[in-house]
Amino acid sequence: MMSPALPDNQQVPFxxxxxxxxxxxxETVLLRAGIPVLWGYHTARLKRGCQRLGIPVPCQASLxxxxxxAPTAALEVLKLVVTRGSxxxxxxxxxxxSPRLLSRRTPFQPLVGRWQQGVTVRLCHLRLGxxxxxxxxxxxNRLENVLARREWSDTSIAEGLLADTAGCVVEATSMNxxxxxxxxxxxxxLDQCGVAGTLRAALIDQGAVAQAPLPxxxxxxxxxxxxxxxxxxxxxxxxxxxxxxxxxxxWPLSTKDPLQRLAHQLLGYETGxxxxxx
Amino acid sequence: MMSPALPDNQQVPFxxxxxxxxxxxxETVLLRAGIPVLWGYHTARLKRGCQRLGIPVPCQASLxxxxxxAPTAALEVLKLVVTRGSxxxxxxxxxxxSPRLLSRRTPFQPLVGRWQQGVTVRLCHLRLGxxxxxxxxxxxNRLENVLARREWSDTSIAEGLLADTAGCVVEATSMNxxxxxxxxxxxxxLDQCGVAGTLRAALIDQGAVAQAPLPxxxxxxxxxxxxxxxxxxxxxxxxxxxxxxxxxxxWPLSTKDPLQRLAHQLLGYETGxxxxxx
Numbered sequence: 429m430m431s432p433a434l435p436d437n438q439q440v441p442f443x444x445x446x447x448x449x450x451x452x453x454x455e456t457v458l459l460r461a462g463i464p465v466l467w468g469y470h471t472a473r474l475k476r477g478c479q480r481l482g483i484p485v486p487c488q489a490s491l492x493x494x495x496x497x498a499p500t501a502a503l504e505v506l507k508l509v510v511t512r513g514s515x516x517x518x519x520x521x522x523x524x525x526s527p528r529l530l531s532r533r534t535p536f537q538p539l540v541g542r543w544q545q546g547v548t549v550r551l552c553h554l555r556l557g558x559x560x561x562x563x564x565x566x567x568x569n570r571l572e573n574v575l576a577r578r579e580w581s582d583t584s585i586a587e588g589l590l591a592d593t594a595g596c597v598v599e600a601t602s603m604n605x606x607x608x609x610x611x612x613x614x615x616x617x618l619d620q621c622g623v624a625g626t627l628r629a630a631l632i633d634q635g636a637v638a639q640a641p642l643p644x645x646x647x648x649x650x651x652x653x654x655x656x657x658x659x660x661x662x663x664x665x666x667x668x669x670x671x672x673x674x675x676x677x678x679w680p681l682s683t684k685d686p687l688q689r690l691a692h693q694l695l696g697y698e699t700g701x702x703x704x705x706x
Numbered sequence: 707m708m709s710p711a712l713p714d715n716q717q718v719p720f721x722x723x724x725x726x727x728x729x730x731x732x733e734t735v736l737l738r739a740g741i742p743v744l745w746g747y748h749t750a751r752l753k754r755g756c757q758r759l760g761i762p763v764p765c766q767a768s769l770x771x772x773x774x775x776a777p778t779a780a781l782e783v784l785k786l787v788v789t790r791g792s793x794x795x796x797x798x799x800x801x802x803x804s805p806r807l808l809s810r811r812t813p814f815q816p817l818v819g820r821w822q823q824g825v826t827v828r829l830c831h832l833r834l835g836x837x838x839x840x841x842x843x844x845x846x847n848r849l850e851n852v853l854a855r856r857e858w859s860d861t862s863i864a865e866g867l868l869a870d871t872a873g874c875v876v877e878a879t880s881m882n883x884x885x886x887x888x889x890x891x892x893x894x895x896l897d898q899c900g901v902a903g904t905l906r907a908a909l910i911d912q913g914a915v916a917q918a919p920l921p922x923x924x925x926x927x928x929x930x931x932x933x934x935x936x937x938x939x940x941x942x943x944x945x946x947x948x949x950x951x952x953x954x955x956x957w958p959l960s961t962k963d964p965l966q967r968l969a970h971q972l973l974g975y976e977t978g979x980x981x982x983x984x
Contacts, residue, residue: 439717440725442810447718447787449848450728456795481849482856505795509725512852517734517783517812519848519855519879532720534795557899558871559835561853569847570727570797571759574790575839577797578760593836601797621835 438530446511446528449519450568453477457506458659459533460696462499464506466658469626474510477565483512484527494531501535505659509568538660538697543688546666546681547586549600549655551644552576553671556592556599556621564624577601579671586663587655589647592621597642603657604628606637606687607650613687614640627658630694636687648677654687662691716808724789724806727797728846731755735784736937737811738974740777742784744936747904752788755843761790761805772809779813783937787846816938816975821966824944824959825864827878827933829922830854831949834870834877834899842902855879857949864941865933867925870899875920881935882906884915884965885928891965892918905936908972914965926955932965940969 445451455474458465471491478485495506513526554576562569576588587600598616599605604625606615615632617639618624631637647653647668656662664685668677682688692698723729733752736743749769756763772786791804832854840847854866865878876894877883882903884893893910895917896902909915925931925946934940942963946955960966970976 438720440720440722442716442718442787442808444718444725445852447722447725448732448846449852450846451849451852454726481853507795509720517785519851521852521856530720554839557835557837559850561832562849567849568726568728569849571729571840571845571847572837573797574723574727574729574799575759578799 440528440530441514443514443516444511444528445513445515445521446509446568448515450570451481452483452509452511452568453481453566454510454568455506455508455566456659457495457508458536458695459495459499459504459506461502462495462497462504464495465695466626466630469629469658473566473624473626473629474508477567478510478527480561480565481512481567483510484525486510486527486529490529494529495533500533503536503538504533505536507532507534511568536659542586542663543661543692543697544683546664546683547655548584548667548669549587549589549665550580550585550669550673551671551676552579552588552590552601554579554590556590558593558620560620563621564618566623573601585669589668591644594620595644597644597647598622600655603655603660605642606631606654606656606662607642607647608652608687609650613637614642616640616642625657627656627662627691627694631687631691634690634694636690652679652682652685656691658695661695661697662688664688718806718808719792721792721794722789722806723791723793723799724787724846726793728848729759730761730787730789730846731759731844732785732787732846733844734937735773735786736814736973737773737777737782737784739780740773740775740782742773743973744904744908747907747936751844751902751904751907752786755845756788756805758839758843759790759845761788762803764788764805764807768807772807773811778811781814781816782811783814785810785812789846814937820864820941821939821970821975822961824942824961825933826862826945826947827865827867827943828858828863828947828951829949829954830857830866830868830879832857832868834868836871836898838898841899842896844901851879863947867946869922872898873922875922875925876900878933881933881938883920884909884932884934884940885920885925886930886965887928891915892920894918894920903935905934905940905969905972909965909969912968912972914968930957930960930963934969936973939973939975940966942966
């Protein structure tokens with residue numbers, strides 16, 4: 429059913445439905461000395477995404493072949509894509525679906541300075557549309573994220589926060605968001621839109637984070653705000669800008685926070701990694 | 707800026723943003739004896755889509771190269787894709803964007819029997835989400851269409867009608883919809899979701915069709931219903947099924963309607979084409 433993973437620099441056929449319609453899912457996985465971090469969470473989300481889209485789920489062995497090779501660097505990022513495979517013209521799937529698994533590994537350095545000095549983020553103009561059929565999974569239809577990321581080019585702005593059409597903050601363009609309020613750490617539910625990150629899932633499973641909506645007008649009042657994903661780790665937010673660039677809120681830097689420590693433990697960033705590039 | 711169109715059976719690099727994020731637009735164009743039909747409408751929509759996404763607009767000459775070759779059949783379909791080109795990991799676009807233009811031609815036969823005998827369509831369960839940033843253009847994020855098309859496999863059902871989250875009928879999975887009511891022919895506005903078809907645009911420009919919303923509970927009361935696109939032509943709807951398969955409405959067959967005649971004139975289907983396959 430599933431073709432084996434092909435080597436790097438592979439090409440995708442023109443008739444692949446991932447290319448034609450974004451008909452597939454992907455994962456971006458941190459490899460530490462060649463071993464995937466949070467691999468169980470990544471494969472679980474990928475399989476859940478395939479199930480949601482009705483794509484035959486790749487077997488675990490075929491997924492494992494994507495990282496079973498000598499590492500090229502201490503840290504790498506493995507990008508893994510599963511599509512519905514080749515198809516004819518038109519949205520109807522072919523009688524026999526042969527999903528396609530593709531992957532690529534690239535050396536990686538996290539932006540350690542952002543762990544230590546915190547970041548400035550901005551609100552985006554774009555509002556995420558509601559589509560419960562696609563919410564939470566990491567599918568290949570990412571134009572909302574692309575358009576939101578195009579809203580700024582100022583390199584001093586690390587991320588953009590996205591609200592949905594109901595006016596609740598949902599995520600950042602490529603990270604989940606977390607905040608502390610009255611002693612609890614919270615993250616938005618992602619049942620209408622957004623991508624449910626693997627680090628977010630692990631933090632919820634650890635009991636460190638609960639889910640709650642965050643109306644736009646309440647974000648300035650949170651006690652601490654973070655953006656995080658499973659590759660870059662967790663960045664404390666020190667400044668929040670409005671979409672027009674005007675300052676909305678500032679928070680004192682909090683780098684000794686137990687949430688960041690736990691997140692970085694989960695990613696293996698607390699030991700065995702020498703900070704370098706910012 | 708824009709690479710020339712490559713020959714058929716071309717491959718797409720793994721790092722192409724069309725593959726990674728659906729970051730691009732496409733067109734599906736009827737070629738009659740090698741000459742594109744409604745070409746001005748197709749190129750206008752493609753350019754509008756690129757502008758909306760912030761992709762450098764291909765020059766007319768590069769678009770024209772995609773069909774300037776000897777025809778392989780009396781009728782062909784030209785599929786044309788423009789992506790933002792290759793990019794690194796992450797949603798931010800590279801400093802220099804080099805869009806990629808790809809195309810493929812395949813012989814084609816319209817389903818003439820559906821022009822003459824009409825079709826059965828069904829309502830889909832899936833509701834289109836609202837995203838004004840992407841509405842109307844023919845971008846590569848088509849998972850809603852794919853999921854809607856997966857709702858049925860009964861070959862006697864020709865199309866599925868999609869309502870939006872506000873409860874208005876918007877389009878079919880790969881066609882626009884048209885209906886007659888009180889002497890006027892109407893089609894839904896597509897400012898929140900849906901793809902604005904080129905045949906639809908031509909019919910509006912001809913003054914034959916106006917735009918109006920169609921609440922779900924009013925569809926059974928329309929005097930006549932059609933689904934149409936610029937490749938297949940216009941199909942009169944004779945039976946509408948609910949999402950559970952139960953009949954909702956029937957209409958008498960209307961194949962001499964001036965709307966269908968005009969649509970088929972615009973596509974060149976009224977002359978010089980011998981009906982064949984159903």
